[in-house]
Amino acid sequence: MKTITVQSVIAGMLLLTNGAAFAQSAFKTLPGFTDKTSAAQLQTEAQFDQLVNADNIGKTIFDLAARPHHIGSANGKAVADKVAAKFKSYGFDVKTEVFQVLFPTPRVRELELISPTTYKALLKEPALKEDPTSGQDGQLPTYNAWGADGDVTGELVFVNYGLPADYEQLERLGIDVKGKIVIAKYGRSWRGIKPKIAQEHGALGCIIYSDPKDDGYFRGDVYPKGAFKNEYGVQRGSVMDMVIYPGDPLTPFVGSTEGVTRLDRSKATNLLKIPVLPISYHDAKPLLEALQGPVAPEDWRGALPITYHVGPGKAKVHLKVENDWKQTPCYDVIATLRGVEYPDEWVMRGNHHDAWVNGAADPISGLAALLEEAKAIGELAKKGWRPKRTLVYCAWDGEEPGLLGSTEWVETHAAELEEKAVVYINSDGNGRGFLQAGGSHALEPLMDDIAKTVTDPQTKVSVFERRKAAEIIRAATTASRREALSKRSLSLSALGSGSDYSSFLQHLGIPSLNLEFGGEDEGGEYHSIYDSYYDYAHFKDSGFAYGVALAQTAGRAALRMANAEILPFNFRNVYNTINGYVADLLTQVDQMRENTVLENQIIRSRAYKLAADPQLVNFPPKIKAEVPYMDFSPLQNAMQDLDKVTRLAGDSLSKFLNTANDHGPINKLLYQAEQQLLSVKGLPGRPWYKHTLYAPGFYTGYGVKTMPGVREAIEQRKWEQAQQQINVAADAIRQLADHLYLLAKLAG
């Protein structure tokens, strides 16, 4: 929708050589704006940029991360109140909405090796003299929220990252975890996946530890000398089975408001039945060292100075966890700046405020940028500027235990959001490095334009240029390097889960974005007592310059969405994205078919048996059923329709922008379009997740599965379900095509 003029081409050329200096050129026409309103918008954005201040972001981080402030704590409430007061001082209308949510905290945590030697795990991160907040009262102990209460004793088995492929490997080694306690490494999945799969395999309990290979001295100097995890550091975190549904486990689909019917805890399908405990590598070493059984496969081994064995054998552990399962108030701070033209169209921006401990990086660095945006917008408003649409700035509580605050709020306001929510722009923390942008693909051109406008603080090129450079250098093959080099626009990644956008996007179909900077801020502070201001200022974003970059990126997205004439959604990008997914699925099924035939041939040839060391247990894989051919035509035909209609809609909208016709109905059709991609029934076995394009993977968690219904059925070799889900996805795409056809007709 951007009109290319000679001037903009020249500006673009200069941009390539002189960085972002010319980004704010008045010659530019913004997507969704007319020439005239573009100029005004660019002026607003230039003013906005000036109002965002790095020192102030630093001060906010210092202030809000000054004390441990998890959900339910007095400090947590104090942070919510401070945030509310800040919004109020910026000129926003503020409301704190309170939910009553379940939130377990531990009463008893015990882990000991009882055979062949004994070791009692410390389960404690020590205070460090260098880090002034590391010894404060009020820290939550090291634990995994939502692990079951339990008192179990059993032989220990090392299960690598605890993922399905690891259990296949265990089966080939002749090892069964039934009746045993597993120890898994953090990493490669949402942590809740590990105990879930252990439980599926009959384990009694699950220990999760941070191996120094992934998160410790192998990666760099350890805290406080460097940023990486020292031997005592522990990653707290939720093990709710969030891929079933997030939020209060007792109130799926509805808000945890007063008087709502709550499930009995034993009926909550996203809660585990086995106890779980996270430990440091200091505590893990004696346990792993005691293991017997086969030497772990090479890619299972970490960086502890031991030979990693799988077990089981004489190494036995005793694990005991007891929680206080209490209702806790959850404070969501909602700040509103009313839109003058379309007050019932909400441009939303959010970041959580609760932390596992002090949370300087997670979440305060993101929240500080968000508050800086709100402050700047408030100052613009004080000078007379007003948004066309209502800006809703949110600070969520209870994100850490399971997106509690955002989920309960979204479930409570679902009907209103379906009508009013234009976009939800999320962040969850921030650091030094490269723009990481994920979200609804209709917003790709918007974010492309913004990424080319915001200046990287270190290199002074645009954040797009810097990210592109990283993509070129990281590309592994000649083909992918060449592709990265010739890339002309930003790609959004697809969103999985792990932050507050989940209920907006995946439950309601509200177009969403998730933004942060990072990649040069790596460390081991995550969910530990060392996620402190000291750590942040030393290792994450010393000058808070990337706080400015995040505020400029997310703030610009909010301002553009708030004031666009025609909302800058581009469904051609959605078409292209889905087209890629479909091609990918077709290739995947063909490859699985081919590989299954070959693998079965190999198994039948006895090659596995003959290649195995007869002195070790090493069973061949099992013969798998061959992969049938499936009917992809409903999907392919729906895509043909979407192809045509997205071209048509694009043409109609370009013309429509400069007419004097009422933009209101067109904009509503635009921002409600993504809701067409929902399926009524949701994903198989997890009806809360309704989006047919994006979901967290059932066995990956944070990791996204695109076209999840189809893809997971294929991955799990459920062929009938795959066929059904092809049809479900086709219906959703056709629904979107029909909706866009209406829009095109209305505009054209």
Add this chain to the structure above:
Amino acid sequence: MKTITVQSVIAGMLLLTNGAAFAQSAFKTLPGFTDKTSAAQLQTEAQFDQLVNADNIGKTIFDLAARPHHIGSANGKAVADKVAAKFKSYGFDVKTEVFQVLFPTPRVRELELISPTTYKALLKEPALKEDPTSGQDGQLPTYNAWGADGDVTGELVFVNYGLPADYEQLERLGIDVKGKIVIAKYGRSWRGIKPKIAQEHGALGCIIYSDPKDDGYFRGDVYPKGAFKNEYGVQRGSVMDMVIYPGDPLTPFVGSTEGVTRLDRSKATNLLKIPVLPISYHDAKPLLEALQGPVAPEDWRGALPITYHVGPGKAKVHLKVENDWKQTPCYDVIATLRGVEYPDEWVMRGNHHDAWVNGAADPISGLAALLEEAKAIGELAKKGWRPKRTLVYCAWDGEEPGLLGSTEWVETHAAELEEKAVVYINSDGNGRGFLQAGGSHALEPLMDDIAKTVTDPQTKVSVFERRKAAEIIRAATTASRREALSKRSLSLSALGSGSDYSSFLQHLGIPSLNLEFGGEDEGGEYHSIYDSYYDYAHFKDSGFAYGVALAQTAGRAALRMANAEILPFNFRNVYNTINGYVADLLTQVDQMRENTVLENQIIRSRAYKLAADPQLVNFPPKIKAEVPYMDFSPLQNAMQDLDKVTRLAGDSLSKFLNTANDHGPINKLLYQAEQQLLSVKGLPGRPWYKHTLYAPGFYTGYGVKTMPGVREAIEQRKWEQAQQQINVAADAIRQLADHLYLLAKLAG
């Protein structure tokens, strides 16, 4: 040359289902034998198999590895004498040829960290109570033979494996090793390459250590609990620059016989100018821990529980080495069983007898199999069997310091060998696992047939079938798995260096083979005091069954070559092999050309600069000159000739086998054919290496470079040299084609 009969097809089919049980079927016609002589040969081989005895191999290993027996030691002489006595007792004529070779042993070895803390390296492997020979007198200390004398102090720099790519990486980190001491990990190259490259870069000294990731607890339980290197284990070894020439550094091209002119030591081009010392990971840890500077790139990091830094900085070390550079007698034991029909055609078999310490695995396990073959052949001879050709069984001295015994012997007897040597069959140790066979590709069909005949002791299928199974399972891609599954014949690997075949094959062009079993015998005993009978019997080949398999494989090769009517060389395999190399080189040049253009574009785009963390030193790679087009047509035209003539020669020989014509001249042409592939001038900068197909890599050492003249020029981007070497290779191939044309005419 094998005649396919209905019976042999049936036997082959049975073989696939019933293992090697039918391998000795009397229906089979062997390559190079008539139907009638095949039957006799198979009967001989069946008798031979019965005469090879595992217990006896175990006893030989126990006996010959009972004491440390390096070259120049009294025990070394005693082992040579024992071996000579054994050959004699088997009925061979035995001659011990003595050379006077240079062999340095250390007088002073000191290594200490002098700043910022101090640590004095132990430089000593402790005796273990479990291993009865580990505490014996007469052990050579831990050292790298041929490192220069020196007393140097300097800042320490960690250089990963010390290979050219590692120095490119150092350059990008802004680190220069000039005037510094480097510490490199063992692995990924012949060890002598590491100090050579360090010296090329101006380093003062070189320390080489065994990282537990490659050779220690990361890989499995450590000795004596398991087979892998414990923290004190040290790999001794030669750092002669063997890729220039092996053997006595003072007598290149000629034998170190009495009265020969010797170079001044300072003139020997394969000797280093800097001191070198190998150390354990126990000794390496304090040194590496003291390093400052950037964190090492991820793939440089090992398994020590530290953050690996590159240096330089405050970490300074003092390294002092002084050697006793003395002449030492070198005893080659040459045992001969005279051929009755062609006494002047020599079928040679060899293994060295000297060890760094006790050397149960290296070399005694190979030597024990060789002696068992000789014993069995001796017994056959006592029953009246005689070889057509003369069998020459050799036990070399001084292999460990630099192939001294074999090289001096080959140089001394070069003219005779060029006339008489039919084949040289080498081994250098043995263990449990899979057949590993490398050598002259004209011998592929012979070894294919043998590999399908010898039974794997553990699985009872043929050693070919077992190896094929491993290749299928290890294949990384679908395409390579499919290819491995459909494989019908054995492929020989190409030979680099590191054992006694080098002078036969690469200096004289004598067709060679190198055989061993292994892959299920991994451990860390190599060149340490723990390479003992205790270790061997526990971890390498407990029942010595693979000693039997090696004796059956190598012995069969010797027996077939000794008694074939027409020597079973097949030059069609040579054609196919070279054809693969040429295709590979063409692809490589094209890819280099394409990648250079792309990489230069990326450098010019500033992507390296923009992607780099500005807080770290990270220079972009340098622009490289573009890759010109070269004229491969001389090679391609020579290959066209070789294509035709190898078909013609194959046809002629099939017919010729069953004629009554004199086989002598044909056989001589056959066994001298590989000599045609030599170039008079040898490889650029290393004229000793004359083979145009096979050489150890100039910067890899053990690792082979096929078509080395062309390939290394290309890799080193010396385009003019590459063109010259294309012409040299083409000439050699045409020389072979002309030779084979003569042969075909004579036979046909």
